[in-house]
Amino acid sequence: MLSYCVKRLIFINENVPKTTLCRLPATCQHSRDRGIKTSISDAEDSDHTKTLMQICADRYYIASGQLNIDSFQRGTSCGYGPMGLELRKNILEQWWKSVIGSRAEVFGISTLHTSKGSNTNIDGHWRVVDAGNMSQLLTQKDLSKDQLIQKLQTLFEKGSSVRTSLLQGALEQYVPSLELVNRKLPFGLAEKGLCFQPSNGSDCPEEVTLASLVWFCSPRTSSQWLDYWARHRLLWWKKFALGPSDFSCIDVVGEELREGATRGVKIVYSFPWGQEPLETLWSRGNADLLQTHKGSRSKLQCRDGRKSVVPHIVSVTGNVDRGVLAYLHNSLQQMKNADSKQRLHQRKVLKLHPILAPVKVALDMGRGPTQELRQVCEGLLKELLEGGISAWPGYFETMPTSMEQLNRKYDEMGVMFTVVISDSTLESGLLQVRSRDTTIKETMHISEVQNFVSRYITAAENI
Structure with missing residues (x-):
């Protein structure tokens, strides 16, 4: 249902000049208040x-x-x-x-969120009225200005x-x-x-x-x-x-x-x-x-x-x-980083606090039999979610992607750890875990992942 949002009451006054008041954008106001920065800094x-x-x-x-x-x-x-x-x-x-x-x-x-009646909120309030009733009133040509104002006031007072x-x-x-x-x-x-x-x-x-x-x-x-x-x-x-x-x-x-x-x-x-x-x-x-x-x-x-x-x-x-x-502003870091071919790239990473990070672990598949690897990923994902650890199902992605591209994506998402499950996981239960903050990759057993991440988050919360 369409609705008009009307602040307090609308009064029609022919003597009010039809001007538009514009306010400077917040960026301009603050720049004016704090002075002009150097062009490089800007x-x-x-x-x-x-x-x-x-x-x-x-x-x-x-x-x-x-x-x-x-x-x-x-x-x-x-x-x-x-x-x-x-x-x-x-x-x-x-x-x-x-x-x-x-x-x-x-x-x-x-x-x-809403309340009936005409009680005035301490900090002001907005009224929500039915658009059909408002339109019907405004099209009644036989009403005088005073009658229209009175009916509008009544309509607003009955609104939420x-x-x-x-x-x-x-x-x-x-x-x-x-x-x-x-x-x-x-x-x-x-x-x-x-x-x-x-x-x-x-x-x-x-x-x-x-x-x-x-x-x-x-x-x-x-x-x-x-x-x-x-x-x-x-x-x-x-x-x-x-x-x-x-x-x-x-x-x-x-x-x-x-x-x-x-x-x-x-x-x-x-x-x-x-x-x-x-x-x-x-x-x-x-x-x-x-x-x-x-x-x-x-x-x-x-x-x-x-x-x-x-x-x-x-x-x-x-x-x-x-x-x-x-x-988000506070956590964004941009730094130069060399890839496997020694080419320099700008690494952009959201280093959100472990408690606030939306996703703690991203799960992806390496080389190996697709069906079996997917089953392992699904099992680990379920275990993490049941343990209260948010996880991202990266293994859903079907387009071939290099690990460097994946790392870049997850760094920008702010994902704390990237877990890659490969054919060696099927053989020995070992997998690779990469840290967002250090970029260090370490090998651990699949049964240790949940406890490792939980301990990391707990330690960060207690600092």
């Missing part, structure tokens, strides 16, 4: 970004097409391929694990609101959650999911995958909790980075402070075109909570020591789609 940054976008399109991270690439670079959801979807899933899982598992007082919730953030859901779940903590501060509610936000100043919403923590705490400790969560989140982003120094923490000052917020902090990544926020933290006071629950202080009060107070809020909101882009 060229290198541009080449790095173009190379990454081409890899993402060629190696199943995002669906090919300019629209997807533009959305991806803006930090909004796009058409993900199997590799990109798995990477985003891994980031979300680790985010959730780090927040929920960090403290006993954090609980997970799930709220609806789609969420633009996850904050409102946590505020609404605050009172039912008080029993979990016996009305004792502090505690938090975490959620992850799709939201709809405007892009580049446009009134048309785009999907964004967000992860949110809303932390309810004593008014006297809200500033300390903001610092605590800022440190916690920065360390988490750096944990999985190849170059941790690209991630940093900055204070939000002056006019950038959101209405109702007393302090703000951003976890940012230094992209070639400038710094972009991955997570934003706000110390918001208790106005949003009072507004959501109509100022009923008695039911909102919690125990802070011997006192009863209406808690203040520290909100943490992460843009997971931009996080995917940041980790």
